[in-house]
Amino acid sequence: MKKIITEYLKPFYGRMAIGVFFKFTGSIMDLIIPSILALIIDQVIPLNQKAPIFYWGGVMVICAIVGMVFNIIANRMAARVASDATEIIRHDLFARVIYFSNHQMDTLTKPSVISRLTADTYIIHQMIIRIQRLGVRAPIMLVGGIIITMTLDPGLAMVLIGIMPVMMLIIILVSRKSMPLFAGLQQALDGFVRVVREDINGIRVIKALSKTDYEKNRFDTINTDVVNREKKARMTVAVISPAMNICLNLGLVSVVVVGAYGVNNGTSEVGIILAFMTYFTIILHAVLALSKLFEMWPKATASADRITQALDSVDALAVLEWPEDPEADAANLVKFDNVTFSYNKEEPNLTNISFTLKKGETLGIIGETGAGKTTLLNLLMRLYDVDEGKISIAGRDIRSMDPRELHQKFGVVFQNDMIFEATIEENIDLGRNLSKEAIKKAIVCAGAKAFVDEKADKSGEQLTIKGANLSGGQKQRILIARALAASPEILVLDDASSALDYQTDAVFRKAIKENFGDTTIIIVAQRISSIRHADHILVLEDGVAIGYGKHKHLMKSCEIYREISHSQMGVSSDATITEI
Numbered sequence: 001m002k003k004i005i006t007e008y009l010k011p012f013y014g015r016m017a018i019g020v021f022f023k024f025t026g027s028i029m030d031l032i033i034p035s036i037l038a039l040i041i042d043q044v045i046p047l048n049q050k051a052p053i054f055y056w057g058g059v060m061v062i063c064a065i066v067g068m069v070f071n072i073i074a075n076r077m078a079a080r081v082a083s084d085a086t087e088i089i090r091h092d093l094f095a096r097v098i099y100f101s102n103h104q105m106d107t108l109t110k111p112s113v114i115s116r117l118t119a120d121t122y123i124i125h126q127m128i129i130r131i132q133r134l135g136v137r138a139p140i141m142l143v144g145g146i147i148i149t150m151t152l153d154p155g156l157a158m159v160l161i162g163i164m165p166v167m168m169l170i171i172i173l174v175s176r177k178s179m180p181l182f183a184g185l186q187q188a189l190d191g192f193v194r195v196v197r198e199d200i201n202g203i204r205v206i207k208a209l210s211k212t213d214y215e216k217n218r219f220d221t222i223n224t225d226v227v228n229r230e231k232k233a234r235m236t237v238a239v240i241s242p243a244m245n246i247c248l249n250l251g252l253v254s255v256v257v258v259g260a261y262g263v264n265n266g267t268s269e270v271g272i273i274l275a276f277m278t279y280f281t282i283i284l285h286a287v288l289a290l291s292k293l294f295e296m297w298p299k300a301t302a303s304a305d306r307i308t309q310a311l312d313s314v315d316a317l318a319v320l321e322w323p324e325d326p327e328a329d330a331a332n333l334v335k336f337d338n339v340t341f342s343y344n345k346e347e348p349n350l351t352n353i354s355f356t357l358k359k360g361e362t363l364g365i366i367g368e369t370g371a372g373k374t375t376l377l378n379l380l381m382r383l384y385d386v387d388e389g390k391i392s393i394a395g396r397d398i399r400s401m402d403p404r405e406l407h408q409k410f411g412v413v414f415q416n417d418m419i420f421e422a423t424i425e426e427n428i429d430l431g432r433n434l435s436k437e438a439i440k441k442a443i444v445c446a447g448a449k450a451f452v453d454e455k456a457d458k459s460g461e462q463l464t465i466k467g468a469n470l471s472g473g474q475k476q477r478i479l480i481a482r483a484l485a486a487s488p489e490i491l492v493l494d495d496a497s498s499a500l501d502y503q504t505d506a507v508f509r510k511a512i513k514e515n516f517g518d519t520t521i522i523i524v525a526q527r528i529s530s531i532r533h534a535d536h537i538l539v540l541e542d543g544v545a546i547g548y549g550k551h552k553h554l555m556k557s558c559e560i561y562r563e564i565s566h567s568q569m570g571v572s573s574d575a576t577i578t579e580i
């Protein structure tokens with residue numbers, strides 16, 4: 001919470017101070033009205049003169065109007081400050097999250113990041129409003145009320161003072177108990193978001209595999225957990241309100257009894273008792289309001305901590321100093337030098353991988369599922385750091401490059417990449433302000449022109465979220481066009497052609513060779529036909545390179561490669577095979 005208050009609210013301290021002034025003045029007005037009423041009853045009415053009654057009545061009305069206007073102004077200012085501050089928090093959080101390394105995202109998890117950006121920032125927004133409204137008004141009404149009641153009738157004020165510690169104790173005990181309950185609830189909500197996200201994303205496969213009942217049970221379990229935690233937390237804080245009401249009513253009864261004795265003995269007056277009862281209600285409402293703040297505080301603290309944790313999350317992938325190396329191997333655009341990597345730092349997922357690619361060359365990577373193909377690409381784009389060895393681009397260790405500079409070199413199509421709810425053109429451009437010509441060229445090379453031209457608005461056609469109004473192959477072509485559009489130095493295609501038929505795949509590769517001759521290409525493919533003409537082919541098995549070379553060489557030297565080739569293209573598959 002400290003960061004939110006000292007960093008994010010700091011620019012609003014001035015506006016908040018003005019708001020506090022209005023709230024303070026408005027509250028003081030509300031506070032003096034019962035005293036004026038007591039004065040009118042006990043001292044003005046007995047005079048039997050109209051003028052003083054109208055005078056003091058007028059003062060009461062003015063106080064009420066000023067109080068109302070000032071409170072409205074203060075509330076509106078509080079709402080604006082809360083919205084503006086939350087906007088900045090959300091902006092900073094999103095700006096941080098969008099540059100998270102994969103390691104950071106793995107640590108915080110995606111559902112948790114989503115709820116930090118949505119639910120947690122909303123809770124902070126509510127808290128900022130309440131602090132400025134109740135947080136100012138309640139203490140003024142409480143302290144001001146106590147002072148006035150002490151001056152009105154010190155004896156009666158003792159009733160009030162006797163009840164206060166009981167109320168404070170209730171609030172402290174309940175808050176202590178509820179704080180960890182709300183933190184646990186927030187965590188359960190993260191799990192809930194994860195399950196909902198998985199179910200909605202995977203709704204097709206869930207139906208296809210008749211897993212609906214299983215998923216329903218899984219959802220019910222997490223839903224019940226959230227409900228139970230919510231119930232427990234709410235039941236705990238639910239004690240506060242009725243307990244406060246009991247205190248209020250017992251206090252009022254005591255005031256009436258003690259006050260009645262006072263009036264009978266002539267030590268007190270009816271107007272004072274009336275005013276006292278109003279102050280009593282005001283004070284106890286102030287305590288109730290403060291208790292609501294205390295009730296919200298643990299939730300807001302938990303949310304603020306979660307937001308701060310994401311904001312302060314350190315990127316383990318620091319940019320290293322780059323000592324200029326005159327012997328740097330600039331001729332080799334991409335170089336893997338004995339690279340070893342493990343996600344869990346126990347079992348290696350890639351072991352001693354080495355290869356070099358010159359500008360314009362193509363590398364094909366093939367291997368069974370889980371062999372480490374995507375991992376190799378993740379390392380190349382420094383989504384994770386190597387454990388041993390080095391990856392360099394144009395002779396420079398990628399760990400010494402600014403992440404933006406590094407990523408600008410790439411055009412990438414990953415498996416299941418995202419299509420956004422935007423036009424085809426915007427999906428390809430992706431905010432990079434590319435020229436219309438570059439986008440058109442990319443559409444043609446990706447083999448997307450025919451279906452884009454069929455759309456009513458051509459490349460201005462609006463796509464639905466995740467490209468739901470496109471076929472699998474059409475989506476793939478849009479993603480390929482996106483990767484090509486900025487004419488990248490290195491084009492990475494992770495199983496990008498799997499949704500294309502053989503013929504389109506071949507046409508696509510030919511178009512890339514013709515139009516992006518200088519681009520170095522890395523293709524991860526399941527199909528031999530997609531990579532057999534590559535300058536180099538890397539065969540991976542369990543993270544180890546079991547074959548490296550051209551198609552012809554591998555057909556002779558690598559048994560696994562030969563087997564894959566035969567299983568896909570028949571035993572006659574060799575260097576002379578006619579391309580499909």
Ligand SMILES: Nc1ncnc2c1ncn2[C@@H]1O[C@H](COP(=O)(O)OP(=O)(O)OP(=O)(O)O)[C@@H](O)[C@H]1O
Pocket residue numbers: 106343344349367368369370371372373374375376
């Ligand atoms: N974020 C991750 N955390 C932990 N382990 C991971 C992570 N990503 C991948 N792995 C593991 O690393 C290994 C290699 O995965 P990778 O995705 O590189 O395989 P792949 O060859 O691309 O497979 P596929 O062809 O199925 O996409 C697998 O055993 C996988 O379980």
